[in-house]
Amino acid sequence: MPGPIQSIERAAAMLRLLARGSGHHGLAEIAAALGLAKGTAHGILRTLQRVEFVEQDQSTGRYRLGAALLHLGTSYLDAxxxxxxxxxxxxxxxxxxxxxxxxxxxxxxxxxxxxxxxxxxxxxxxxxxxxxxxxxxxxxxxxxxxxxxxxxxxxxxxxxxxxxxxxxxxxxxxxxxxxxxxxxxxxxxxxxxxxxxxxxxxxxxxxxxxxxxxxxxxxxxxxxxxxxxxxxxxxxxxxxxxxxxxxxxxxxxx
Amino acid sequence: MPGPIQSIERAAAMLRLLARGSGHHGLAEIAAALGLAKGTAHGILRTLQRVEFVEQDQSTGRYRLGAALLHLGTSYLDAxxxxxxxxxxxxxxxxxxxxxxxxxxxxxxxxxxxxxxxxxxxxxxxxxxxxxxxxxxxxxxxxxxxxxxxxxxxxxxxxxxxxxxxxxxxxxxxxxxxxxxxxxxxxxxxxxxxxxxxxxxxxxxxxxxxxxxxxxxxxxxxxxxxxxxxxxxxxxxxxxxxxxxxxxxxxxxx
DNA sequence: GGCGATCGGTCGGCATTGTCGAACGGTGCT
DNA sequence: AGCACCGTTCGACAATGCCGACCGATCGCC
CATH class of the missing domain: 3.30.450.40 (GAF domain)
Incomplete structure (x- = not known):
């Protein structure tokens, strides 16, 4: 199977990680868990934030899942x-x-x-x-x-x-x-x-x-x-x- | 804002597209809707399939949302x-x-x-x-x-x-x-x-x-x-x- | 029944793209 | 006040994913 796209796999892994523990996770924690450089993890999270798959607590800077996932989840149920x-x-x-x-x-x-x-x-x-x-x-x-x-x-x-x-x-x-x-x-x-x-x-x-x-x-x-x-x-x-x-x-x- | 990751944005757009119409979408249809080459769209879909964000109907080959999104959606609700x-x-x-x-x-x-x-x-x-x-x-x-x-x-x-x-x-x-x-x-x-x-x-x-x-x-x-x-x-x-x-x-x- | 159109899938070359690691400013602890 | 850690920015490198042309199978229409 040629060419699984790494950035997408990493993004998915981040979402799965955020779903675990159902709480707020920090950038360094996420990067460490996936074995990535902080900068790399930040780029992915920033993109996920743009598409509202991830939200960021404005005061603490920590990351959590975003609202768009709720709609995708129920759309899956419908289908x-x-x-x-x-x-x-x-x-x-x-x-x-x-x-x-x-x-x-x-x-x-x-x-x-x-x-x-x-x-x-x-x-x-x-x-x-x-x-x-x-x-x-x-x-x-x-x-x-x-x-x-x-x-x-x-x-x-x-x-x-x-x-x-x-x-x-x-x-x-x-x-x-x-x-x-x-x-x-x-x-x-x-x-x-x-x-x-x-x-x-x-x-x-x-x-x-x-x-x-x-x-x-x-x-x-x-x-x-x-x-x-x-x-x-x-x-x-x-x-x-x-x-x-x-x-x-x-x-x-x- | 430097460097939003295109492949992730495209993947998110695909998921949003699949959520609309809540039915099965074909590869060509998805590629056309996002203005991508078929090969590109296929690579993204294949990756999304690996992480179970997307499923493929084995008989028709069409794509639909995957089960992992349901869990992410409810995890969002919990948080x-x-x-x-x-x-x-x-x-x-x-x-x-x-x-x-x-x-x-x-x-x-x-x-x-x-x-x-x-x-x-x-x-x-x-x-x-x-x-x-x-x-x-x-x-x-x-x-x-x-x-x-x-x-x-x-x-x-x-x-x-x-x-x-x-x-x-x-x-x-x-x-x-x-x-x-x-x-x-x-x-x-x-x-x-x-x-x-x-x-x-x-x-x-x-x-x-x-x-x-x-x-x-x-x-x-x-x-x-x-x-x-x-x-x-x-x-x-x-x-x-x-x-x-x-x-x-x-x-x-x- | 054979042919055409369309489907999903594959492959390889090019350059765009994402990755990395170090450096920055702010915040909260000790 | 000091320090350690946080999230964030930046620039250079090359690895990465993108593209478009090419398959094989399938469906539907003549």
Whole structure:
């Protein structure tokens, strides 16, 4: 692949860096993190500022993400087929299961949430759309890992960070779980991401069988599971049914 | 200002172009729109694809926005002070006024919605966060225009597009309205953006007095106005009160 | 069914372009 | 007051990305 443009790659790396830590970063800090000269980093940031991808705090001089990115992000959502096709089914899954529903896809070694339906009786305003979840500790992530061989290799480099006492941290254990996921066609998780929380997820497939995303529910562990680590069969059926419906919807042309 | 980096500016222009029309764009079309050679455009797109700012439809070869932008957009939201400071007041304004609330700021010749609270009794899922509204036909936009002299010049170049029968299209008429806005300290709009809809908005100020955004309500014209073009004074007071509260909140350090 | 137009993608030469490192002025700590 | 660090500017070098012509495949129209 000839000629990836360095300045653009560097600019993208800066934006990703600014997205981490969600705070204000200084020029020297940015330059050091990317291994660039201060002058070079400044030129890139100045350009990103002109196009409003980056803003600068006038008093401190530090840099943060810019407003134009918000519009680009929602424009992406509007054009995202996986999301638009699955919205209706996500609603019905939430209604039938009584739990909140998330639809995720892989991005950059994590699960990107592209849609989120709250529990019917929940008024919580924190919408997880655009948020990132760990691949190895969520049901959505396990599904994505199970059906993407290359992804697993990427993950193994990064440490499997322990989030709760029950998070899977041994690569061999994870691989065994993923084999079970492939065999069963769905994944579950109990208190591996957050204490007291559990989830169930199933793969969404493009025509041809390629897994492009996952749909799942999550909620209190005693409502998702009947015994430890054994999710309720009725909920599993609901999730798998919704996943198949979305996959079928992706096969139609309109 | 020495040395804005062209390749990055071009990449940003491409992303903006892809955000418009929210559909799939072809390489030749993109190159033509930006006045670039096909090879040049291809190199930039290939790089943007590597960093997942752009995706390519495998069957048709067309380009669309990529998933990484969604995460950047929500990361921007998390760090946005205007939004985080105003969320609580937006909720109370919605409760007191009984209407949906929006908070907007200027971006690229339009109003960028950074927060949106639905009407208490409304279950509609279309969240306008990240959406763009016209400056000259909304109450939010009039506020931003009234307090930003440079912005008005930018707008005058672009045609004042007529959205309804009552949209202000004559520049002189708009300027007279903006003078009234400055005198009153708030703006209103009745069926200038959508038939049957009206709105009221007031400015949000940084410490020092600079207007950085606007907060406003909108809803059915007969619920916002008591007579044609005369918004209910009680609602105006609620909006102005909320705007001042948010401005005061921006002045505190924590 | 074959042909033309158009598509996305590639390649190599030229010079424009971005990169680097050192120097500058201001600010906030110690 | 001193110092250290910040963000910013500048100029020279050469590496870098830009251009335009050239492929192969695909689609649609005769």
């Amino acid at each position: 995202n087929e996986l999301r638009s096709r699955s919205i209706n089914w996500a609603d019905t899954l939430a209604a039938r299961s009584g739990h909140e529903v998330r639809i995720g896809m892989h991005l950059d070694g994590a699960v990107l949430v592209v849609h989120h339906v709250f529990r019917p009786d929940d008024t919580m305003q924190t919408l997880g759309i655009g948020g990132m979840l760990p691949l190895h500790a969520t049901a959505l992530g396990k599904v994505l890992l199970a059906y993407d061989a290359g992804l697993l290799a990427t993950i193994r480099r990064a440490e499997l960070t322990s989030l709760t006492r029950r998070t899977i941290v041994r690569p061999s254990a994870l691989e065994r779980v993923l084999a079970e996921v492939r065999a069963a066609g769905w994944a579950s998780e109990a208190e591996e991401y957050m204490p007291g929380e559990a989830g169930i997820a199933a793969p969404i497939r493009m025509p041809g069988g390629l897994v492009v995303g996952a749909i799942g529910i999550s909620g209190a562990v005693d409502r998702i599971c009947q015994t430890a680590n054994r999710p309720r069969q009725a909920l599993v059926d609901h999730v798998c049914h919704a996943a198949e419906a979305v996959s079928r919807s992706l096969a139609t042309d309109n | 946005n002070e205007l939004r985080s400071r105003s969320i609580n007041w937006a909720d109370t304004l919605a409760a007191r006024s009984g209407h949906e609330v929006r908070i907007g700021m200027h971006l690229d010749g339009a109003v960028l919605v950074v927060h949106h609270v639905f009407r208490p009794d409304d279950t509609m899922q279309t969240l306008g966060i990240g959406g763009m509204l016209p400056l000259h036909a909304t109450a939010l936009g009039k506020v931003l225009l009234a307090y930003d002299a440079g912005l008005l010049a930018t707008i005058r170049r672009a045609e004042l597009t007529s959205l309804t029968r009552r949209t202000i299209v004559r520049p002189s008429a708009l300027e007279r309205v903006l003078a009234e806005v400055r005198a009153a300290g708030w703006a209103s709009e009745a069926e200038e953006y959508m038939p049957g809809e009206a709105g009221i908005a007031a400015p949000i100020r940084m410490p020092g007095g600079l207007v950085v955004g606007a907060i406003g309500i909108s809803g059915a014209v007969d619920r916002i106005c008591q007579t044609a073009n005369r918004p209910r004074q009680a609602l105006v007071d609620h909006v102005c009160h909320a705007a001042e509260a948010v401005s005061r909140s921006l002045a505190t350090d924590n």
